[in-house]
Amino acid sequence: MKIAVIGGGGREHAIIKKLREYKEPLQIVAIPGNGGIALDAECVAIDAKNIPEIVSFCVDAKIDYAIVAPDDPLVLGCVDALEEKGIPCFGPRANAAIIEGSKVFSKNLMKKYGIPTASYETFDNKDSALLYLESAEFPIVIKADGLALGKGVIIAENKGEARDAVISIMEDKKFGASGDHIVIEEFLTGVEVSVLAFTDGKTVKPMISSMDHKRAGDNDTGLNTGGMGTIAPNPYYTDEVADRCMKEIFLPTIDAMNKEGRTFKGCLYFGLMITEKGPKVIEYNCRFGDPETQVVLPLLESDLLTIMKAVTEERLDEVEVKNSDKAACCVIMASAGYPVKYEKGFDIDIPADVLPDVYVAGAKLKENKLITSGGRVLGVTAVADTLKQAVKDAYEKVDQIYFKNMYFRHDIGEKALKILEK
Numbered sequence: 001m002k003i004a005v006i007g008g009g010g011r012e013h014a015i016i017k018k019l020r021e022y023k024e025p026l027q028i029v030a031i032p033g034n035g036g037i038a039l040d041a042e043c044v045a046i047d048a049k050n051i052p053e054i055v056s057f058c059v060d061a062k063i064d065y066a067i068v069a070p071d072d073p074l075v076l077g078c079v080d081a082l083e084e085k086g087i088p089c090f091g092p093r094a095n096a097a098i099i100e101g102s103k104v105f106s107k108n109l110m111k112k113y114g115i116p117t118a119s120y121e122t123f124d125n126k127d128s129a130l131l132y133l134e135s136a137e138f139p140i141v142i143k144a145d146g147l148a149l150g151k152g153v154i155i156a157e158n159k160g161e162a163r164d165a166v167i168s169i170m171e172d173k174k175f176g177a178s179g180d181h182i183v184i185e186e187f188l189t190g191v192e193v194s195v196l197a198f199t200d201g202k203t204v205k206p207m208i209s210s211m212d213h214k215r216a217g218d219n220d221t222g223l224n225t226g227g228m229g230t231i232a233p234n235p236y237y238t239d240e241v242a243d244r245c246m247k248e249i250f251l252p253t254i255d256a257m258n259k260e261g262r263t264f265k266g267c268l269y270f271g272l273m274i275t276e277k278g279p280k281v282i283e284y285n286c287r288f289g290d291p292e293t294q295v296v297l298p299l300l301e302s303d304l305l306t307i308m309k310a311v312t313e314e315r316l317d318e319v320e321v322k323n324s325d326k327a328a329c330c331v332i333m334a335s336a337g338y339p340v341k342y343e344k345g346f347d348i349d350i351p352a353d354v355l356p357d358v359y360v361a362g363a364k365l366k367e368n369k370l371i372t373s374g375g376r377v378l379g380v381t382a383v384a385d386t387l388k389q390a391v392k393d394a395y396e397k398v399d400q401i402y403f404k405n406m407y408f409r410h411d412i413g414e415k416a417l418k419i420l421e422k
Contacts, residue, residue, distance in 0.1 A: 002027045003305075004058050005041065006048050006078060007069035008034045010332075010361035010379040011290035015069060016041050017359070018297045018304045026305070029061065035370050036360020036378075048073050055081045063087055067308065071147050074266075074286050075101035090308040092286050096257060096264040100286040103183045104145050113256040115249055116280040118273075120185035126170040129182060133162045139187040144169050146178030153224060153283075155187065190275040191236040192282065194292050197250060197270065198307055198321060200314045201263040204250045205307075205321040207296040209237035211416055212289070216339060218411045225339045226376060228332045229412035231387060232295040235419045236274055245272065245279050253284070265311055294359045294379040295328035327387035329394040330379045331412050335362075336405040338375035346372045346404040354397050357381050372403055388417055 003019065003026055005012050013036055016028055020040065031054055033043030046053045049072050058066060068078045068091035077094035091097075098105050110117040118141070123129035133140075142165045144152035152175045156162035162184075169179035197206040210232040216222035249270060257264045269285035269292070297304065301322040310319040335342035348370040350358055359381065362374020378401065382393035391413040398408060 001064045002029070002062060004029045004031055004054075004061075004063045004066045005033075005069060006031045006054060006066065006073055008032045008037065008048060009070070009290055010359040010376065011288050011293040012069050013037050013040070013359040013361070014293045014297050014379075015067060015288065015304070018300065022303060022305045029063070031057065034360055035363040035365035035373070036358070038365055039355075049076060051076055051078050051081050054078060055085055058082060058087055059085050065089070065305075065309070065312075067091065069287055071097070071100055071285065071287055075147060088309075088312050090312055091266040092264050092268075096262045096266075097286040098262065099257065099264065099268070099284045101147060102145055102181075103143050103283070104181050106284050107183055107185070109253075109256055109260070110281060113252055113259075115252050115256065116278065118186040118188050118280060118282070120183050122181060122183050123170075124181045126166060129166045129170065129184060130163060132184060133159055133166070136162070136184070137186075138162065141183075141185045141187050142166060142169065143183040143185070144175040144178040145181035145183065146175070148175040148178045152178055188273040188275055188280060188282065190273045191234075193234045193237045193241075193272045193274055193279075194230075194289055195237070195245065195250075195270045195272065196289060196292060196296055197268050198311055198316060199254055199264060199266070199268050200311045200316040201254065201258060201265050202314065203316040204246070204254055204268075205316060206242075206246075206250070207321065208232045208299045208323040209234040209242075210289075210292045210295055211236075211413075212292060213409060213412055216409075218409050223339055225334075227289075227291045228334070228409045230291050230295045230330045231391070231413040231416050232292075232299055232328045235387075235416050241274060241279055245270070249279060249281060253281075265314070290361075291330050291332055291359075291376075291379050294330040294381050298328050298381055298383050299324040299326060324383075326383050326385055327390045328381060328383045329387065329390040329413050330359075330381040331394050331398050331408055332361075332376050333378040333380060333398060333401060333403075333406050333408045334376050335372055335374070336407040338407065342375055343405055344372045344374065348372060348377070348403040349401065350378075351400050354380075354400050357397055358401070372405075377403065377406070387413060387420060391417065
């Protein structure tokens with residue numbers, strides 16, 4: 001079977017490594033892939049947002065099945081375009097991917113169907129947003145409506161920071177056209193949980209819960225990033241919370257999308273806040289999270305391709321989604337200065353025995369040598385019987401890897417471990 005995986009980051013590398021566990025050999029093509037992915041799949045240098053070229057390649061290459069992993073091509077209609085050419089896909093069509101593509105849409109959806117979330121207002125001009133801030137309570141959350149590489153959310157501690165955020169998003173176009181509309185919402189307190197779930201538009205089968213670490217610095221300091229590390233499972237996500245989420249959030253979301261004529265098929269990411277009043281939705285993503293994928297897939301015991309095909313064929317109820325009872329930790333190794341300004345082009349040294357547990361996000365091959373080419377460079381994952389051991393093992397692997405100007409957080413998993421020790 002010939003499979004195309006669209007995307008070129010650590011998430012896609014994790015998907016490809018998991019696909020390699022299939023019972024039969026697979027011919028996997030990554031579009032565009034990266035230097036690390038090239039060790040596990042054929043890479044084709046087509047931009048993931050270039051839908052016409054992707055479709056043309058997949059038709060000519062006689063691709064049997066396509067997995068569209070990143071948000072941009074999903075929102076741009078990559079699945080629609082491939083399916084129109086008779087190529088079955090894993091991932092939502094564009095009219096369903098809007099659940100991530102527009103925060104205004106997703107907030108209005110939750111409000112309409114009674115799905116618990118933070119109270120909010122939406123704005124399409126700067127002046128009305130600034131006027132609203134005059135009577136707002138702080139801290140407050142300001143979100144660009146569209147996609148912004150996971151960085152389009154600003155938590156403002158006071159009116160001054162909030163005004164600066166509105167101006168930078170709506171007037172200075174910090175996030176481009178994504179900031180033409182914004183959401184200003186209540187700041188929720190509690191514990192964040194990420195849950196990635198397979199759904200075929202009828203059945204919902206979650207993978208193991210996880211905890212992301214978004215801030216660049218130790219102890220959750222510094223700027224928001226695309227993610228500096230993850231652990232799974234999340235100790236705050238108890239069986240009781242999981243039951244509530246299924247009844248109050250997961251199934252109602254799928255039902256709401258169906259009622260709107262936007263059936264969602266693929267991986268739906270639920271970003272949750274466990275508050276004193278119960279779980280609430282912070283955000284939806286229309287795809288596997290990054291770097292959450294680098295811990296949830298190593299803990300998925302069922303075959304990934306079998307599940308994906310069942311999603312595509314709307315028979316998810318027929319297959320098992322079994323998660324391991326072990327724990328995993330992923331530490332992101334980044335370029336110093338990320339997420340703002342950083343140097344790249346440095347050699348990466350990874351011992352051969354560590355390489356199987358490394359997911360490459362931002363590196364390219366030059367003369368058969370991996371060199372840094374992005375902000376987030378590597379995700380280093382360890383699986384163990386306990387979270388404490390998984391964290392220890394992950395950092396031991398990190399200590400064996402070197403590239404100039406490398407940077408990583410030293411406290412991935414610490415918050416979760418403190419809960420488990422209580």
